[in-house]
Amino acid sequence: MEMIKKRFFLGLGLMLACIALSMAHEPVEKVKPNFEHVIPNIPGKSLIALEVDYPPGGASIPHNHAKSSFIYAYVVEGSIESKVNNEKSKIYQAGQSWFEEPGAVHSISRNVSKTKPAKLLAVFVVDTDDKELVTPVK
Template sequence: MIIRPILTVFCASIIIFASTAALAQGHREIVKPNFEQTIPNLPGKSLVAVEVEYPPGVGSLPHLHAKSAFIYAYVISGEIESKVNDAQVHVYRAGDSWSEPPGASHSISRNASKTRSAKLLAIFVVDTEDKHLTTLVR
């Protein structure tokens, strides 16, 4: 019957699509909201924290941060390779931290290891109405 080969191709297509989607998802950073609160004594400002986990060998696409966002980054585990604006590429290890000015251009942000995960905590002081903390650079 003709239905059996069609069904086989259909099932194989679904399996290939699902595994490709899972693989693609595994090659991106994982961003988890951690905290968000308006700052009572700074009208119009909020404090927002996100955890960014990089699986082995994974990095973020080049991006810009919100024009109002002052950022403090702290490496929780592993090693993060970072380049902000015109600064040189730097590797930060667990316990290291750095800051980024409002509107920073982040051309490199990635796990420095091909075998171990890395995680950082990014804390933003940002205008409360700025809901897009990052914008991809195309």
């Protein structure tokens, strides 16, 4: 379990550093762990939940997630615009959700409002050994 925590925080730290460097002049989201647990009846898989807080006008840089990860995203507060792969960009309101297949590219993830915050809960089903949950798209 300690290895999972170290891997998780290392990946989270790298993701936040990349985001901060790439968006030095724009509001940046804050990501914090919400839940993590090995799935006992699915060997090699873990469930990880992250809270993503977007300030007014905040956005994530284009990214993809660990190749093994299936993601369920739920808007807790506000309105978030999301674009995954070649799908059209869509705005999700609080209470709405979407999913991302393994290997998907998330080219847009941003708070639609310039005056109000937004919050997203991202739930990953991922290989326990995957070290990086988020990789910036170059």
